[in-house]
Amino acid sequence: MCGILGVYNSENASYYTYLGLFALQHRGQEGAGIASMKNNEIKLKKNLGLVQEIFPDEKSLESLEGRIAIGGNRYSTINASGVESIQPLVFSLHNNKKIATVHNGNISNYKSLRQQLEKKGSIFQTDIDSEIFAHLIARAKGKKLQTKIKNSFQKIIGAYSLVIMAEDELIAIRDPWGFRPLQLGKKDDSYIISSETCGFDIMDAKDVRDIEPGEIVTIGKNGVTSQFLESKPSSSCIFEYIYFARPDSRVLGKNFDKYRRQLGKNLAIEHPVEADMIISVPDSGNTAALGYAQEIGIPYDIGLIRNHYVGRTFIKPSQTIRDLSVKKKLNPVSGLIEGKRIVIVDDSIVRGTTMKKLTRILRENGVKEIHVRISSPPIEYPCYYGMDFPTQEELFVHNPAIRENKDMLSAMERHLDVESLRYLSLDGLLASVPSNGYCTSCFTGKYPTAIEF
Amino acid sequence: MCGILGVYNSENASYYTYLGLFALQHRGQEGAGIASMKNNEIKLKKNLGLVQEIFPDEKSLESLEGRIAIGGNRYSTINASGVESIQPLVFSLHNNKKIATVHNGNISNYKSLRQQLEKKGSIFQTDIDSEIFAHLIARAKGKKLQTKIKNSFQKIIGAYSLVIMAEDELIAIRDPWGFRPLQLGKKDDSYIISSETCGFDIMDAKDVRDIEPGEIVTIGKNGVTSQFLESKPSSSCIFEYIYFARPDSRVLGKNFDKYRRQLGKNLAIEHPVEADMIISVPDSGNTAALGYAQEIGIPYDIGLIRNHYVGRTFIKPSQTIRDLSVKKKLNPVSGLIEGKRIVIVDDSIVRGTTMKKLTRILRENGVKEIHVRISSPPIEYPCYYGMDFPTQEELFVHNPAIRENKDMLSAMERHLDVESLRYLSLDGLLASVPSNGYCTSCFTGKYPTAIEF
Amino acid sequence: MCGILGVYNSENASYYTYLGLFALQHRGQEGAGIASMKNNEIKLKKNLGLVQEIFPDEKSLESLEGRIAIGGNRYSTINASGVESIQPLVFSLHNNKKIATVHNGNISNYKSLRQQLEKKGSIFQTDIDSEIFAHLIARAKGKKLQTKIKNSFQKIIGAYSLVIMAEDELIAIRDPWGFRPLQLGKKDDSYIISSETCGFDIMDAKDVRDIEPGEIVTIGKNGVTSQFLESKPSSSCIFEYIYFARPDSRVLGKNFDKYRRQLGKNLAIEHPVEADMIISVPDSGNTAALGYAQEIGIPYDIGLIRNHYVGRTFIKPSQTIRDLSVKKKLNPVSGLIEGKRIVIVDDSIVRGTTMKKLTRILRENGVKEIHVRISSPPIEYPCYYGMDFPTQEELFVHNPAIRENKDMLSAMERHLDVESLRYLSLDGLLASVPSNGYCTSCFTGKYPTAIEF
């Protein structure tokens, strides 16, 4: 996952981009970068780290001059050798035309596209998808950038939300399936492109609208114009609703909070239980837990305290300290939960290791009954569209101790040592979100596109 | 404020100290340090920054050898020139006896003690209180360290919880008024001293007990022994219950969460209101808001999303961007609150600037009625015992726009542009916490000790 | 200018590369990098700064595994945005074949080559020449890398010494004019490529030979093999003899020291003068000054002390300190030179500002007569082959105060306030170095190749 942002026509373009990346930090903590444009010159600053670490003071933004800027947060740098894989990337096309790109997503036919390009003499300097975009544009027919994009992006299969900064334009493209979100906003005379609307809120910009699947939006001197790639079946990533997007971000004019709360309500309807208290795994389970509590009429409470100072570095216990269950991130409010029947709500279970640690801690603190409720179905398949799930073997449901049982749910309950574990059904999930076509491949294994391995 | 921690008799003394400081990070984010002792040699590592920044990897703890270690987080470095003011401090006494100290609090008669010492030829290298402790010990009668402490600390007036690491002992002292908390814990054969019990939880240590006001605890080869300074009227800082301590920390065996929830309940009893929803200012108002909601029977909800990546550095808008209300820290869930009558609960109002920003943001998002409820009385007086309040003039109730009104509460409501603002009464506050003697001087101006200006 | 180095077949390949870059540090102080290869995976580490700053400890080399490595020092990053312009560069060609490149020099037909490539759809990510090499290879005919190079490098006009690391080979190419030096060395079973032989000495490797102009050397499992590009008139950069190469480096088996000393001797024959003492501008003028002194029979002495701690950062005097002639780099031995007739020898005068400062300092210290002797002709033309001279207007001889005089030499003497200034003649220069074809374009304006502006 990544968070991407673009600003058009502002004397504070790079500052607004900084603000936007800051609001989108949850979409990527490994690295960030900003590129700005002035007189066909692109200035770039990027590094590993949080937005605040890379841009610690005004001086750090000084060189990023110009009225157009784009930026990106990077989620993970797996298979990537350091800062080279941080976005934006900058390219120079024919006649010294400079472009910079940031994107969010994962191209499904990356390998065959790359091989085709290499056969024609293209060379690659990174392993990230953005180079494919640039190579396709460089070789496409047409004079204007939009035409080149329209003519060449047809062959790209997969998930991509992309922002390109060119001489005097900002271009935003969302793949025809609409896997990843992309929003258009406006602040005074400036236009903003952002992965989520929280990128608008931080700078007091207003939502304009969702960018459509397959849409190529060009923002330039003539305002905002659109072209479209050939349409495909709508396949929005449903995990944005379950976990990824910030609850205060909006889609189609409504907060994700609203849908996430409905997930909790439907979960309560499908899987009610008698209990003393509903708690959440903070912060991912908060909204669904509130919905569950409201629907079922049992009080919501804060049973786990999150340490907000947990960053990326944490020294692990050495082997001489074997059994230390370091409660660095979550600590229970022991007096509150002792002797109680607890429902603990989270959005999903990926590997199961965190949930197992949590249930053990709850037991140690005298909880009488533990009922785990998950506001989505079990994750059974890997994501090929940009969500950073582990390999299939590492997923909770593929744990041999669970997989080999007839009654997998009971096996899971035993593994977690809980009185009950229940997942929201796929139907319950789809009933909670706006009616639309979704990619639910991580639950069903039905991938909207062909995948190259 | 500061967080302090000591570990006695562990081969992982500095690692456990690191863990403890990590759990106590909320008590001080400006700097941190750890000192460890081996064969009368003290190794010290300290710097400005968060615990994780100063100790990013195992290598950073490597030099801190020994079975005893102490550490401290520092809240603020006002009046202090950089790293020199970070704790621990290390001193060498007669016969090359090395000691290291960390403390939390503020000595009321610092100036006169310092002048007396300087007159006798003592020199000072910092402006922090710990030097006073060391000088008094160096000049005290008696052979053993505890005797010297008992003989000389009688003259210290004010708030201090102090941990001293000496050759083969760990000594913990809490001032006779008991202003600041100090806890004794145990993990296997090791003893732990910590400002709060959350410092024990992170390393799976068990609570033993509160260290008593005036108690000098010596942990050495002969186990734990105690001596006492002359007793004073109990004056525990009540603000630890209202805001400062982590809700999952325990005092007298009960979570602070329990008392903070009672504050909310009593606030609801004193100042009920008709509304659609109770929200909190996260995270400081969370528990009191839950108590308020439970007592009054209106649903608690999450109306403000906190950006957890906010650190110490943030580039402010330049003057060219005048009216930008940067929502870097809190963003409302607009759809949830629009058109609603909202009760917003927080623990206290200090300057009033944050609350004013928040109520403005709520208004902009279409909230119909705003009722502010504060789970403590108005702060009217400065704290001389270590709480980092601003000067009296900067306090909300001393704002000229408010102070000059007959009906201050109405003036406050107008200033914040809210339908109602109510504070918990002092009686309601005292009824919520364990029966004990408290320092409530920030509300009443009645200081338990003489103060030197 | 740059220093480049490659190591083939050593378990310490990256360490030897580090050593070599260290010895070649004088060829570039702005940045450095090392790439190593193992199982077709290339690891890269590069940054701005000195070799020692980028590789401060063993850990910094740890990730650079493999038996082949290349590295480069970069002289200047003009027109280049930071670390992106540091070498090596890494590219991926067809079938995931990885290559890394470092080069020294300047391509004369860079712009037209780039335009041709861009027209065909190539995209560029940097402004440095190495991308041209990679693009040409990617599009060249032939199966083997050497064949591709032979088939495509024919079109490159200009100066380049290039080392390429490919799957299991190290390839070194020197342009057909032989502008920049390139040496082949051997250490046990390993082969080394280096800009200068001082890169061999530091690791106890032995000189094998100069790589020939136009030669493509392939070092692989079958040992060392050679192919040749079409030959061109020999045009070795004569400035390597005058200034750039380290005096302890060897060319054609002889130290540069030998030739540089001969420059001083011929300078003495052409421009003798009566004086008390010969001093040099350390360290650039040292060897020529010794030669001058030996030929003319006047004692050589050390009249200027160089501060060896001068690095890249130095805080300049503010405008409030107007007349401060900061002697940060050179300080005269006042007692030695006072009242004396001094000959001061340097290798060249570029802008004239340093020499003017020096003669002023000598005057202030009571020198009776100053005779400046330069061991090369006046620099009158810019270098298009990689030497980092300023623009023509900034050259000393193009200073308006000098240029507009009939007798330029007298004008120069007046400008520098010296009794005499004499340059070695072009004939005297050519008579001092091995008989060979040289590029002397900076003195004559006769460029061996066409130049694109």
Add this chain to the structure above:
Amino acid sequence: MCGILGVYNSENASYYTYLGLFALQHRGQEGAGIASMKNNEIKLKKNLGLVQEIFPDEKSLESLEGRIAIGGNRYSTINASGVESIQPLVFSLHNNKKIATVHNGNISNYKSLRQQLEKKGSIFQTDIDSEIFAHLIARAKGKKLQTKIKNSFQKIIGAYSLVIMAEDELIAIRDPWGFRPLQLGKKDDSYIISSETCGFDIMDAKDVRDIEPGEIVTIGKNGVTSQFLESKPSSSCIFEYIYFARPDSRVLGKNFDKYRRQLGKNLAIEHPVEADMIISVPDSGNTAALGYAQEIGIPYDIGLIRNHYVGRTFIKPSQTIRDLSVKKKLNPVSGLIEGKRIVIVDDSIVRGTTMKKLTRILRENGVKEIHVRISSPPIEYPCYYGMDFPTQEELFVHNPAIRENKDMLSAMERHLDVESLRYLSLDGLLASVPSNGYCTSCFTGKYPTAIEF
């Protein structure tokens, strides 16, 4: 060793201190610091590293306001835990009187002075001598600082040149033996104190005079005044003449270069030899080698090239590379010295390891005869006055392979594998320097003061 500097009455006090420390960098490379004073407030900035690393830009000096400043370079931090041992130190005396100190030297009776002070209740925070000075001042009789110094410093035995910055004065003290140098200079209306005159030259200040042994110089509103401690036998460190001071620095109005050249001349008179060439170990042997060459009439030449980029960090060869004689610092000009009879001159031999490496390298490069000439007597005893010699056992003459021989000189020659090795005699040494009383204890074992072990 250390370099110390003070500036009185300049609006650029901290900048001039920075310049001076830069010129004195050869006296200490481990760390540096600057303290400045304004309105009785002292600002301090210090760290490990070179002056340029600690003060990389104007911003780094910004906070150091005021018209008085002092600074120091630190040579070594043995026995010292990091930045705490870097100078200046800052102390607060009675009535909040702030002082800052920097010193160069070593107190002989440190231990007994410290014990006396500790008995009286003083506490120490570092192990460096400067704390003794501050404690003595704090306890001394008298009102004015100079009086306190005069009354208390009488008990200090040993080497110290000290600069103190107090409210509106700069005080410089040189111990009564005059072990370490200290100079007074003037620039316009400002006074400068510096370890060496090269600290004046860099800022265009003029020499005023040497500060006398036992002199307490006070620079204040009434100009420069002096008091004196009780006189002792003059014992200037003769090693400043042999090696430590920069050759361009002056003592008693003459350059050290002059005396160092005389050492070479007297060495030639005592130990002539037939040879083809005189070379030096750069840069320490340069001036003596020139003197030797001039006296004996054999040409001086540059046979070893020094790599000036050698800093403090250098990755050593791993154990898998056994016999690698890394020529990181010095590389021979092989063609020049091959087949020649060489005299190599250096100032001293400490451990002998560097000289042994050098003679091996010379042999490997085909030198026919090697004659080592040392411009001082053999170092046989440790220095207790601040020179950072190793323990006696590590000294070259105490090497068991040498010590156990009747004819030690022959044993040394065999060890170094040279045709001859000769040292300048003590008489020859004393005849080369100004007539004065010197400490020659490292050669003779006769220490001018009692030493505490």
